[in-house]
Amino acid sequence: MNSAERSSVFSIAGIYGLRMLGLFLILPVFALYAEGLEGVTPTLIGLALGIYGFTMAMLQIPFGWLSDRIGRKPVIAAGLLIFAVGSVVAAMADSIWMVIIGRALQGSGAIAAAMMALLADLTREEVRTKAMAVVGMTIGMSFTVALIAGPMLSTWVGVDGIFWFTALFALLSIAVLYLLVPDPDHLSMHRDVEAVPGEFGRILKDGQLLRLDFGIMILHGIIMSLFIALPFVLRDHLDIPAVDHPWVYLPVLLVAIAFMVPLIIVAEKKEKMKQVFLLSISMIALSCLLLGLWHDSMVPVMAALLLFFIAYNVLEATLPSLISRMAPIDAKGTAMGVYSTSQFFGAFIGGAVGGWCYGQFDVQGVFFGAGSLALLWLIVAYGMKMPVMRSSVMAHVDSDVDALALEMDILKLAGVFEAKVVPEENAIFLRVDKKLYNADALAALLKPEMTGQAVEG
Template sequence: MNALELRASLALASVYVLRMLGLFMVMPVLAVAAMDYSDYSPLMVGLAVGGYGLTQAALQIPMGMMSDKWGRKPVILFGLAVFAFGSFVAANADTMAWLIVGRILQGAGAIAGAIMALATDVSRESQRAKVLAIIGIAIGFSFYMAVLLGPLIANNWGLAGIFAITGMLAIVCMPLVQWVVPNGEILSSGDTLPQKGQLKRLVFSSQLWRLNVSVLILHMLITLLFVQLPLTLLHFDMALDTHWTVYLPVLGISVVGLVIMMGMARGRTPKSFLFFAVVLMGSAFAALAMKDHSWWVTTAAVVLFFTGFNYLEANFPSLVSSIAPAGQKGTAMGIYASFQFFGAFLGGMLSGFVTDIWTPDIAYMIGAVSTLIWLYIIWGLKEVSRVKRVMMNGSFTEQQQNALEKNISLVPGVLEVTLNSQNGTVYLKVNRDFDATQARAVIDSA
């Protein structure tokens, strides 16, 4: 990467880290800290934990499309401003109802797609994977940091302190976006951002819908867990500020488990490994649903959960990328992200509702049962090979498309071709045998 690309990737990764820290830090503490509100109830806690997911799911695709029309930076800055406003609303909330309003406003700052598109705009095609990988690592890092920092900050400054810090971090991101991230020419975004005309086809794709529902269940379960787990730890006489002593070793061991599973998979994503990860998560919820379980059972269950969660969270996006048609990855990922965030909302609402009517044990049991349904859904998923996506530009008319598509399909390593004559873009899905020089020659001869 050159200096410009390195600066862009680090700045955008920092924006992601600071923003996601704010969203995630409340997850391990809200169920306990919210008891101080006069209108406290398990249902309200569930809505507060997962409320951001509702607006994130609704606005993820529209805001990505708007960044094509209005520009990346204006949309990102607007999203950060809405996110900061929601954070300060939540920080000043004196009831659970206002806290939920703040969380919903936080989710309205749905800028993930615009950030990824800006990263694409300011990087060369040969370096784009590295830039996006840096941002992806930052997202995972922010989650682990948030789970550890949340209880410590809440102990010193309370829930209001977490939201206030979150709002300030969002404001800090604004000058980074405006002045540190370089301006780039808005590129054709078929493989980066959602396209309206592709939505219906991809929503009902026989393979993609299984991954979309899978990520919905995945994030439903992690939200359900964090509505219940802090309260479970209180039963072992663990004060909120000591919960990090459980999360730190649990996350460390689960990362080791992830590395072992990834090493055994050898760059592939076998369906058997997906099954195994879901079974780990289901076993964790079944163990937590048992009455009078010990601290050791709880800790072991959470290790199992996060080992499975980490593996699936790391591999589902690459499966979506491999399955999505050439030139339609942006739409596929936009739909995937919407299901992901809706899962967070559903998990919070379901967990709170069940606990309100029955008991936390029933909520855990519902989590275990949902993994059985999930296994049935994954059963129909076909194993796919990892592919590389390439975008090339050329000059060709609509009348030349069919002949050009046929000729490019004959190039070694080309698996799939999508052409867009309006902006002269050629989208390719290729394998390791791809001959880029020959593909370039075919496009230039059109």
């Protein structure tokens, strides 16, 4: 990346990180805090945790489309302002219903799609995969930091104070957006990161993609439901004060990251993706079973959390990669949009259903319910066909080419397995075997008036 791209990418990643940190900070502490709110029930605790996912799922793609028409920054700034207002409402709430309204408003600031479009506007195709990886790592770090910092902050400033900090993070993000993120030269449609309305039918008919969408929905439903029960397990069953909960999560998360890396290497480099994928889902199910059976004992709880977070980290890293490899080469953005919507909707379902399970069956009901969902996911995923490990490539082309003829010629090149020419976007999308593919051969095929620099995505 050049200096302008680095500045853009790290600034946008910072906005992502601050926003997600604000959402994640209350996860490990909200269930305990909500006990003191007026009108609280276990179901409403879960609804308050997960409601942001519903509004975010409903609005993220429309916000992305709106940014194509009126500009990225106005949409992102408006979303951050809505997020800040929701945080203030939650901070000032004295009833569970006011918190629910505040959390719903937080999710209504659904800027993920608009942010990705802005990132694409400000980066060249050949560095876009790296840029998206930086954003992904920032979100992952935000989750880890939140599990440690949330209980500490709640002790110092209370959960209402965390909501005030979240509002401040949103306002700081608006400042970063206008002071540090450059204005794009022009707005473009980027099929590799944006949802295209006409492609939804094709994506929603793809059974393999739907398995992955179902999986991310279940995964985020499980983690949301677990954080309804875990704070009570640590406080009431293991007699660990809330202020000391970070010292439970910290070693588990560090060890989980250390184990995650070799598993991903085995999956990617040794081409054992399906085996690692199914193993990780099985670990999720086993961890929930352990928590359901032995949540009164420290060793089983720590073992279960370790298994869970190893598997969670592996699945969070591999699921987007699988979506990218399985999606039609010219509709990856649409596939990722459906995937993200499923993820947010899973958080909503997990919160609402997990809260109900806690109210009806106590913590073991939450854990056994989550384990049952993991087993269902394992059954669904077992029949999934893993994609061949091929890379996505983009190249530029003039708008007046014969798309069909050019596609046929490109498919004759060594290492090219799929080709789609989209003249109206001056783009060629390829799926290739990097060991056989030669970018110079594509450049030689393209006419002199075309720009033949192929870029990997």
